[in-house]
Amino acid sequence: MASRNSAPLTHPDQQDIDLSRVMAALSDPVRLGIVSALDGIDRGVPCCSLELPVGKSTASHHFRVLREAGVLLQSDEGTRRMNQVRRADLDARFPGLLDLALAHGREAPVQVR
Amino acid sequence: MASRNSAPLTHPDQQDIDLSRVMAALSDPVRLGIVSALDGIDRGVPCCSLELPVGKSTASHHFRVLREAGVLLQSDEGTRRMNQVRRADLDARFPGLLDLALAHGREAPVQVR
DNA sequence: TCTCATGTTCGACGACTGTCGACTATCGAC
């Protein structure tokens, strides 16, 4: 879905993932909640399946930040935008970072419907 | 030094160091440069010994952010404020985070005079 | 075709952040 004329979901290549951006992305509690909820799920999860404490447009913003930082992989399936954590890429580039962040980011758990 | 009536240099206890704050602190290139320059030096280093690309008040701000996040230990010695990375505390609380950040944060190296 | 569900984009807003210059505080040396 998304707007017709939106660029086709830009994701950074693995080697272009920037630590500063990843850390900035993960330093927001809402975004850490998203990643935490999505981690370990092997299929893509649509945005609407997460019970986030913010509005739709704000959630959209957070998903974009995570995608552009290289944390999430997004792909369109019909009217749904599926989300998946890029664990392999992140583990390859910053070994241990994701585990560290998730281990310490369980304060505001996000439910997956 | 500092102002006479400033609170006596608040540092978070090891167990109170918050990952979000640490990551936010380390996601700024100037601050990452500071930590990178200070890491591995066993003695305290005064603020003025670092050649930072920002003004005095801005540097002061960055040092405070790092201290309040739990990344730096600051202590006054006469007219100097000595700085040291809290490596033991950080390694204990978030094993590997500092090494990860420093390994990937050498873009804007900061000189120690 | 019409409608609904999903999700984006676009201003707008307040809060926070990074930056600066000017001023102040403290200490040590003269």
Add this chain to the structure above:
DNA sequence: GTCGATAGTCGACAGTCGTCGAACATGAGA
């Protein structure tokens, strides 16, 4: 006591960030 070095504080400013509501775009079904 005075002066210089070191360093913090205090506004001020522009830019970014997180948030929202309203409008728009797309695809799936009825």
